Amino acid sequence: LIIYSLxxxxxxxxxxxxxxxIPGILWGLGVMIVAFFIARKRGYKNNAERxxxxxxxxxxxxxxxxxxxxxxxxxGIIRGIFTATEGAAIAxxxxxxxxxLFYKSIKIKDLPRILxxxxxxxxxxxxxIGVSSIMSWVLAFTNVPTYIxxxxxxxxxxxxxxxxxxxxxxxxxxxxxxxxxxxLIFTPIFLPIAQNLGMDTIQxxxxxxxxxxxxxxxxxxxxxxxxxxxVAKTKIEGVIKNILPFYVSIFVVLMLVTFIPAISxxxxxxxxx
Numbered sequence: 001l002i003i004y005s006l007x008x009x010x011x012x013x014x015x016x017x018x019x020x021x022i023p024g025i026l027w028g029l030g031v032m033i034v035a036f037f038i039a040r041k042r043g044y045k046n047n048a049e050r051x052x053x054x055x056x057x058x059x060x061x062x063x064x065x066x067x068x069x070x071x072x073x074x075x076g077i078i079r080g081i082f083t084a085t086e087g088a089a090i091a092x093x094x095x096x097x098x099x100x101l102f103y104k105s106i107k108i109k110d111l112p113r114i115l116x117x118x119x120x121x122x123x124x125x126x127x128x129i130g131v132s133s134i135m136s137w138v139l140a141f142t143n144v145p146t147y148i149x150x151x152x153x154x155x156x157x158x159x160x161x162x163x164x165x166x167x168x169x170x171x172x173x174x175x176x177x178x179x180x181x182x183x184l185i186f187t188p189i190f191l192p193i194a195q196n197l198g199m200d201t202i203q204x205x206x207x208x209x210x211x212x213x214x215x216x217x218x219x220x221x222x223x224x225x226x227x228x229x230x231v232a233k234t235k236i237e238g239v240i241k242n243i244l245p246f247y248v249s250i251f252v253v254l255m256l257v258t259f260i261p262a263i264s265x266x267x268x269x270x271x272x273x
Contacts, residue, residue, distance in 0.1 A: 001209055002084050003183050011202060012273055015273035019202050019203070019205070020206055020209070023210055027210075033249065035246075038245065066098065069091060069095065076090070131181070135185055144189070152165055166194070167211060167254065170186065171214060174211055175220065175221060178223070179209075183209070183212065190204070202264060203261050206264040207258050207264075211254065
């Protein structure tokens, strides 16, 4: 969302963050409903013992410091105490201190390894952004966005059809392109079309990111999907068959986000953004 804010010409990051809450909750509820029916159909049962009140209270209190991070960062950005970039730095420092002093999951001897991994990850992201920026410049220089705009608008003048075409293209792109370069390349192409249709830049940003996030759980790239399989120690071939119903629920939510502006704009508007 921060990258989209930069590419789109300065859309409010705080407004984008607030706009993402309801679509995110709907995504979560959608997959929870699917999981409920699958569990019911297969007869899954929860054999774990129900925690006592004191056990539940202890678990909650242990989680409060971590949950406070969301309040500190989002609250600070919305209130204008610090920028989104500064918020990222504060989040890192807060998480590091929390891990070392409260949870004691990180020791001082671990810091060199963590810093090296962070450098490698940052270098990869910066390289992707750099190459994508070059690609975006080439597309703009060769007037590709204009041609694509004319092509899409030439297919139909019906806003519903145009938005469906954009969604399909973004879903396809998300399956083989990483989130960051995809936002850098396709925002300048699709944003003018969306604005011509009267779509708010905030709503379009949520639709764009929502679309591309689906790609993170979709082969052949699907970074999040592969990480999940690695953590669960299972093969992706078996996961794909079982994940199909979840794609359906997520796609339904995507359509709601696309065609119902209030889902994205309700929270930013009531907060005066």
